[in-house]
Amino acid sequence: MPPDDSSSFINEEKEFEVNISADNYDLADAEFISNYFDKIEGKINGEIQIKNNLKDPRLDGTLEISASNLKKDKMGIDYRNIKIKLEADPDKIRIDTAYITSSKGNITVSGFVGSKTNILTGGLDDVNLNLSSSDFEIIKGKGNNIQLDGSLHLYSQNGTTRFDGDFVIPRSSLFLPSLTKSKTADKGDEPFLVQAVLPDDRNRIKDIDTVVSSIPELNPVKDINGSIKIRIPDNTWVKSSNVNIELNGDLIIEKTGGDIVLKGKIKTGRGYLYFYGKKFNVTKGELVFNGEKPINPYIDAAIEYNFRSPTKEKEKIEISVTNTINDPRITYTHDDEIINEGDAVSYIVFGTKMENLTQSQQSEMSGNQNVVSDAVTGMLASSLSSHVGRAIGLDVFEISGEDNWQSAYLTAGKYATDDLYISYKHGVPIGNSSDTEIKTLNFEYEILDFLFIQVIGGNSEESGMNIIIKLD
Numbered sequence: 001m002p003p004d005d006s007s008s009f010i011n012e013e014k015e016f017e018v019n020i021s022a023d024n025y026d027l028a029d030a031e032f033i034s035n036y037f038d039k040i041e042g043k044i045n046g047e048i049q050i051k052n053n054l055k056d057p058r059l060d061g062t063l064e065i066s067a068s069n070l071k072k073d074k075m076g077i078d079y080r081n082i083k084i085k086l087e088a089d090p091d092k093i094r095i096d097t098a099y100i101t102s103s104k105g106n107i108t109v110s111g112f113v114g115s116k117t118n119i120l121t122g123g124l125d126d127v128n129l130n131l132s133s134s135d136f137e138i139i140k141g142k143g144n145n146i147q148l149d150g151s152l153h154l155y156s157q158n159g160t161t162r163f164d165g166d167f168v169i170p171r172s173s174l175f176l177p178s179l180t181k182s183k184t185a186d187k188g189d190e191p192f193l194v195q196a197v198l199p200d201d202r203n204r205i206k207d208i209d210t211v212v213s214s215i216p217e218l219n220p221v222k223d224i225n226g227s228i229k230i231r232i233p234d235n236t237w238v239k240s241s242n243v244n245i246e247l248n249g250d251l252i253i254e255k256t257g258g259d260i261v262l263k264g265k266i267k268t269g270r271g272y273l274y275f276y277g278k279k280f281n282v283t284k285g286e287l288v289f290n291g292e293k294p295i296n297p298y299i300d301a302a303i304e305y306n307f308r309s310p311t312k313e314k315e316k317i318e319i320s321v322t323n324t325i326n327d328p329r330i331t332y333t334h335d336d337e338i339i340n341e342g343d344a345v346s347y348i349v350f351g352t353k354m355e356n357l358t359q360s361q362q363s364e365m366s367g368n369q370n371v372v373s374d375a376v377t378g379m380l381a382s383s384l385s386s387h388v389g390r391a392i393g394l395d396v397f398e399i400s401g402e403d404n405w406q407s408a409y410l411t412a413g414k415y416a417t418d419d420l421y422i423s424y425k426h427g428v429p430i431g432n433s434s435d436t437e438i439k440t441l442n443f444e445y446e447i448l449d450f451l452f453i454q455v456i457g458g459n460s461e462e463s464g465m466n467i468i469i470k471l472d
Helices: 192-197 200-214 341-350 359-368 371-391
Strands: 016-026 039-052 057-072 077-088 092-101 106-114 126-141 144-157 160-168 172-175 224-240 243-256 259-275 278-290 298-308 314-324 327-334 337-339 396-401 407-415 420-429 438-446 451-457 464-469
Touching: 039 077, 077 126, 092 126, 144 224, 243 278, 259 298, 278 314, 298 341, 314 341, 327 341, 337 341
Parallel strands: 160 224, 172 224
Antiparallel strands: 016 039, 039 057, 057 077, 077 092, 092 106, 106 126, 126 144, 144 160, 144 172, 224 243, 243 259, 259 278, 278 298, 298 314, 314 327, 327 337, 396 407, 407 420, 420 438, 438 451, 451 464
């Protein structure tokens, strides 16, 4: 006889009731949270009830999460005063309260996630969530700091779910050594200056695309599309022991189906970097994202080193980078004349091109200038500037000297507000120089995106007021 299937029949209309409750449950005991954070201080309270029948299950109840601290040192995450209260019914899960604070600022969330039929059996087709961030410190630690200000709206529209966001990063600082992965690939085939101008950070663009492509495709997420605009004002800095560069620009993150693309432009403002103990000023820098997949932005950047030749003539080396991040084109020029990489290195280190580096000339140069000493001094000054600047919370901290090493200068700068930049320069004569001590105080205020007013106070030669117009 065939088996009797009646015993396996499930009566979908039979009533049932399931209750799940938590009374001061310790968040640290929840593995899905404790496995991620280094420090957890918080509780879970509430009662969730599912009843009626399998054909039409009814959800009801509340859930409250309160945490005084969630911390992950490696990521620089330190969130406090977390309060989340959810209220559930058969159609919706409403957010009664949801906010997170950091050492500065906060994030709040309001709205609901629901279904036009039943939240347990139907699709999430009735969504209206709003997130608001006010100077929230996303990460802070190991030289990295990112603050976020703006809003995000997640909502249902014509049977689909969309998101629209508009954020400003009012202040941020990224310390490259703490972000860059160690690379084991052989870089010996790359030009020496290419390694310096475009270190492994360019591979981070590839990393971003790899990470995006490797995210599991969850159907609810795949069906969510939209865009987020991110605006970066002038006080966003990229730093390392030898780099201090200010960034600004606008980016749009778009998602359509399973694809995430970037559009927009990132530009450099003031900044410098050191090679061989020599200071290069950033004269131009643009990264243009055009929405391509995979992500491979176009670059147009240039750095400049001004020096004096053995004959004391003022000269200039410029290194420019064009094309794409994954296929950069490097050009070296000496006083606007294209040269090869070997001569570029020779000019930077010795102040003259390679063919002039005869034994007798090297001996003569050593009597006029101590190249090794200057290079070491420059590297030490760069390292000191970077560490002291970060320690005392300055956006710019620089130790520099003139080409003739008759004077040394200390410059300290900080954004008092998003629009007001204040810097102080203190120059001191060295050795037997008869130059007098120089002190100047600089105020630079941004009236419009392209219009600045600058007031300089110091000696009679330095003092004055300037109107600055910056044109793209």
